[in-house]
Amino acid sequence: MARPERKTVRDVRKGNRGMLLRTLYFGGPRSRHELTGLTGLSAATISTMTGDLLTEKILMEAGQVDSDGGRPRVLLRVNPVYAYLIGVDVAETHVRVELFDLEMTEKARVDYTLRPSHHDIELVARRILAGIDVVLADGQVTAAQVLGVGIGVPGIVERGASDALIHAKTFGWDGVPLGALMRAGTSLPVFIDNGAKTMGQAELWFGAGRGADHAVIVLIGSGVGATVVADGQAVRGTSNSAGEWGHTKIEMNGRPCRCGSRGCLEAYIGAEGLLARAGVPAQTTDWPSALGRVLADGGPVVDETLTYLGTGLANLINMLNPERILIGGWAGLMIGERHLDQIRVVVGENSLTQPYNATSIVLGELGPDAVAMGAATLVLEEFLDASAPLRLHAAS
Amino acid sequence: MARPERKTVRDVRKGNRGMLLRTLYFGGPRSRHELTGLTGLSAATISTMTGDLLTEKILMEAGQVDSDGGRPRVLLRVNPVYAYLIGVDVAETHVRVELFDLEMTEKARVDYTLRPSHHDIELVARRILAGIDVVLADGQVTAAQVLGVGIGVPGIVERGASDALIHAKTFGWDGVPLGALMRAGTSLPVFIDNGAKTMGQAELWFGAGRGADHAVIVLIGSGVGATVVADGQAVRGTSNSAGEWGHTKIEMNGRPCRCGSRGCLEAYIGAEGLLARAGVPAQTTDWPSALGRVLADGGPVVDETLTYLGTGLANLINMLNPERILIGGWAGLMIGERHLDQIRVVVGENSLTQPYNATSIVLGELGPDAVAMGAATLVLEEFLDASAPLRLHAAS
């Protein structure tokens, strides 16, 4: 019952323009002629629309191609330096700010280390704002050229009517208004989402998820989460907290989980739970190498982990029937690189034949650094969907 | 990445017309003036559009209301006898064909009993076609007045490029082309979907799910399934087999399930599994009263069942963050009527606070007979979305 909005003729333009931009963005340089076929629009419409986009400098020409015997085609492409995007990754140990051009090429980056338990929200906001200034200076870009700032944060981002509120237990954030704080310091449009979701977005757009309409991107680090994509759209749920795959129960009366419950998937396949099960001392700090040793040694704990992971993935397949499952996150990649085949076997044993056969299970391509890129993708999405109304802003 | 279609000005009309029809369908009789506010369209557009719909007889006037001091408003409503819908329920023991008017009032019904293991697809198709003729005669409706036939069937309905194929193990159906068989016998448009899904659709549109944008409708009978609704749209997955909640694993190395795997939720809370766990002899035929006795007696088996059910629901909440969960199916209703409060407690203990608080858990309102009505809803949906292109057909 999602209420469709009133539509007017201008929405037609906006939609078609977005479609053209998307096909050009993802479909490489194309001639106007090719675009008629790819978009279904008439040559006349393509002509006027590309004309507009060229004078706006959103598109640019990209050489010619001979076409046997006739007038050569002029290739068009999205102008990568028409505007820039900023992506921010707020993590437990650092705040990272990155500047991208429209093609997601990194132009500048700055990292701020956060001392443990120094996650005061105002400190974090100050770091982000300072980081924006730094990357703009480094990249020699003015704020007026930036379409917006995307921020990936830990925890649940509640998108209320007014402003995004962030709940992150481990940070001591309980309903923190980061959006408002940002707006107080910059006039750039700000988009905030959970870091796991922005990373999923990045994989979906630029990684192993390209082109998938139904996908689940699973993130296994010390925690466990998932991004669900149905019909090309991220499933957010009613308060934007869908995807807590790590806290689905997979064992009645199972291991206690840090969420307070028992038998959560995260307690078995999350790095923290996995290492604890393998008997790695709790005070170990270098988790990745510890995990590497556990995986190399093999043994029952690893087999058990693969069983839990495979069963958890099978549940996703039975429930959601995705065409693709991506495994990401630093721990997920380490496990998957060694044991993907065995995971596939376990999944096959625990899922229904028909949906299992419709799914391919692959590893993420982007690595754990993609949070900021995914956050920037939030801005890019807005631009592609509605380049007309958004457009460039005067910066303060 | 769902590719949006090329849009033209006429699509604007189609969309707005659908929106108007929907608000009038679900929002009771309204005056043109009220419709401007409800739809966001201008008075001018409302005027021309309602004019069209009135001459097409899709709308009709429904009295007047005084409006203090001025011209009285003329109320408009959807004309319930503009056209009719046929819904079919193909179940293990019967084929039921029902005729509805546009307001889903039942006009005629016919039941055919199926003898066990007489599920030959051609027999079923013949029954359906005969049933269509019977309800049309009983309801004194011509085929030309019927918008289409919706059919709810067991098993997985694979919506390929060409034609719907049905896989239903218990019926011995493996890729059966019911759609093609129907088209050979009638020229009415045919829509086929899984019966659990059509029932979910019925609850969502006309039952306890009205108005929910994010919902899960859970069906517990002898089997267990779910309909997931995200952003007002049913989540179907890549091959239309999403929603197999009953075969998600809730216990490692748990009870064997008839799907061949182990630890499936269905093996615990499905009527068959539940009765087996309670020690009810396998040859019992009257399952509902057996279940009634088990529930009345109480004891550990019941408690256990509520724990499994609550945990399964908690997994849905954590994963999908719905605003509403409906419990339906004959067994689900029996359990829920007695123990809804305890279910809510178990769910609370096993789900994250924030999404739990955003969810209300309620019982279905429509009862197990809603499969045919939900199937008819498939036709209604098509009509409301695209009344212009669909329109009435010449019948054979």
Add this chain to the structure above:
DNA sequence: CCGTTTCGTTCACGCATTGAACTAACATGT
């Protein structure tokens, strides 16, 4: 230099929504 082929643009037309001006239908006060 000319015909052919392919690519791209221009323009009249049909269809959509809209604001503004207008008409319709009532109640009230005198």
Add this chain to the structure above:
DNA sequence: ACATGTTAGTTCAATGCGTGAACGAAACGG
């Protein structure tokens, strides 16, 4: 009975958009 005010609904010129058809542009081959 009649004027006035108020609310409901309609009509119309203006504007925006996509499209097909006619037209212009830029190459090739002879």
